[in-house]
Amino acid sequence: MSIPVVTTIELQSLPKLTSGKVRDLYEIDDKTLLFVTTDRISAYDVIMANGVPQKGAILTQLTAHWFKVLGERIPGLKTHFISLTPPPSVSDEDKSLIRGRSMQVRKLKVFPIEAIVRGYITGSAWNEYQKTGTVHGIPQPAGLQQCSPFPKPLYTPSTKAELGDHDENISPEKAAEIVGDKYAARIEELALKVYSTAAEYAREHGIIIADTKFEFGLDEETDDIVLIDEVLTPDSSRFWPASEYEVGRDQDSFDKQFLRNWLTKEGLKAKDGVEMPQELAEATSARYKEAFKLLTGKTLEEALGEL
Ligand SMILES: Nc1ncnc2c1ncn2[C@@H]1O[C@H](COP(=O)(O)OP(=O)(O)O)[C@@H](O)[C@H]1O
Numbered sequence: 424m425s426i427p428v429v430t431t432i433e434l435q436s437l438p439k440l441t442s443g444k445v446r447d448l449y450e451i452d453d454k455t456l457l458f459v460t461t462d463r464i465s466a467y468d469v470i471m472a473n474g475v476p477q478k479g480a481i482l483t484q485l486t487a488h489w490f491k492v493l494g495e496r497i498p499g500l501k502t503h504f505i506s507l508t509p510p511p512s513v514s515d516e517d518k519s520l521i522r523g524r525s526m527q528v529r530k531l532k533v534f535p536i537e538a539i540v541r542g543y544i545t546g547s548a549w550n551e552y553q554k555t556g557t558v559h560g561i562p563q564p565a566g567l568q569q570c571s572p573f574p575k576p577l578y579t580p581s582t583k584a585e586l587g588d589h590d591e592n593i594s595p596e597k598a599a600e601i602v603g604d605k606y607a608a609r610i611e612e613l614a615l616k617v618y619s620t621a622a623e624y625a626r627e628h629g630i631i632i633a634d635t636k637f638e639f640g641l642d643e644e645t646d647d648i649v650l651i652d653e654v655l656t657p658d659s660s661r662f663w664p665a666s667e668y669e670v671g672r673d674q675d676s677f678d679k680q681f682l683r684n685w686l687t688k689e690g691l692k693a694k695d696g697v698e699m700p701q702e703l704a705e706a707t708s709a710r711y712k713e714a715f716k717l718l719t720g721k722t723l724e725e726a727l728g729e730l
């Protein structure tokens with residue numbers, strides 16, 4: 424029996440708070456959310472009409488794995504993670520709709536910036552560097568090649584756009600204006616720490632994390648900065664197979680590259696409501712699962728079997 428691809432979910436037993444491009448957030452109580460990841464996929468900031476088989480479960484289980492690894496390696500790290508099991512208030516029927524793809528999390532005030540960290544120069548950063556020698560306006564040493572590592576990982580925040588808008592690159596100074604000086608330095612420091620810890624772990628598992636995006640929230644009772652959202656998935660990061668890595672050329676990544684290439688070739692980049700060919704959706708799913716297996720040491724089926 425094939426597993427259904429789920430792009431829309433309407434749970435009956437909990438109120439829905441909001442929907443993002445990929446996730447639906449339900450309210451469990453005033454401190455707790457049920458964070459439900461669908462199989463929706465976005466590229467160039469628009470959502471495809473059809474989904475990627477099992478993507479919601481892959482992202483949920485991978486994020487949970489990272490919370491465990493990071494918690495072990497970074498003393499005092501706070502995350503929003505509570506449990507992979509839905510609360511008793513969710514009906515059995517609803518439970519079957521969200522199997523493997525839901526997480527109970529602490530509901531927090533979200534800092535409205537994307538904390539991007541780049542370990543290697545690629546994508547828009549490479550394009551900017553070739554023109555101006557800078558990345559997000561920050562001067563870089565001469566002589567970097569495509570996909571070279573930066574001398575040190577770089578914090579390059581962006582705004583967090585409302586649904587339908589595009590994120591905008593900003594300087595760390597502008598980020599400090601948005602979140603306040605009090606929190607900006609702590610967010611930067613934490614983002615760099617989480618990146619370097621994860622990059623080291625991933626390298627031990629055959630993956631280079633070229634760059635990634637984190638989100639942070641504030642625990643208003645304790646004033647703690649908390650790692651929230653999805654973390655270190657192929658949606659939020661560029662993962663490269665370490666065994667094939669070579670400086671001076673583009674890398675074959677574990678993410679939506681197939682989809683982006685196809686959209687560009689078909690002239691469908693950033694168009695609404697595009698339906699991907701089934702083989703493309705399946706190839707993307709297979710690629711995401713490969714990254715999952717390398718990073719967790721388990722197949723997705725094994726991880727789901729443990730729930
Ligand atoms: N612990 C949390 N409390 C409140 N909001 C959260 C928490 N973790 C993540 N979020 C928000 O939930 C949304 C996740 O849905 P997603 O589909 O990924 O959205 P987006 O389209 O913005 O990427 C994001 O807007 C994110 O900021």
Ligand SMILES: [Mg+2]
Nearest residue numbers: 443444445652
């Ligand atoms: Mg998101």
